[in-house]
Amino acid sequence: EVQLVESGGGLVQPGGSLRLSCAASGFIFRDYEFNWVRQAPGKGLEWVSYISRSGSLIYYADSVKGRFTVFRDNANNSLFLQMNSLRAEDTGIYYCARPGGYLDSWGQGTRVTVSA
């Protein structure tokens, strides 16, 4: 069974940092591209970032470019999102999802709250 489990969310002050993790199981991790998608409270879905199978190709939404970094550890079946210079508008639930185009598997999400 495909499983994606996010962790690392929490409460952080504006300007702070968080690192989100996504632990994968039930499939061959290195064979899949991944995305991060977020959802602000009561709002719709927003794509955040994409990473290729090897990690050599990466894309970001304009809203996070220069502040967020996505990377992966294929040896340990894990995906990460390093979030720096956090802003109030980054508040929401962050999901990891595979594969690269349409998203057939999602984690349960981890909640990020940016507030003083």
Add this chain to the structure above:
Amino acid sequence: DIQMTQSPSTLSASVGDRVTVTCRASQSISSWLAWYQQKPGKAPKLLIYKASVLERGVPSRFSGTESGTEFTLTISSLQPDDFATYYCQQYDTYSKTFGQGTRVEIK
């Protein structure tokens, strides 16, 4: 960036109704469009990809069609489990975009 305009934002319907949600892309995306269902407190669930291909395990009352840059999700006979929010998503580019969502509520 490609914009996805989804309508309506809210839809009131009864069990057994035929329901249609529309998504329009700001430019051609070929058939690179997916539909998702999301229930409160849950992750989105893939329903349809490549505009009209039903994901495994999704009931056949869900269907997707396309006409140029306009895409439609149809639920042929609304069931109690279908009251949820639906999103379209284009994946023609690496920079994916979602529609604003359509909440299907009980009439």
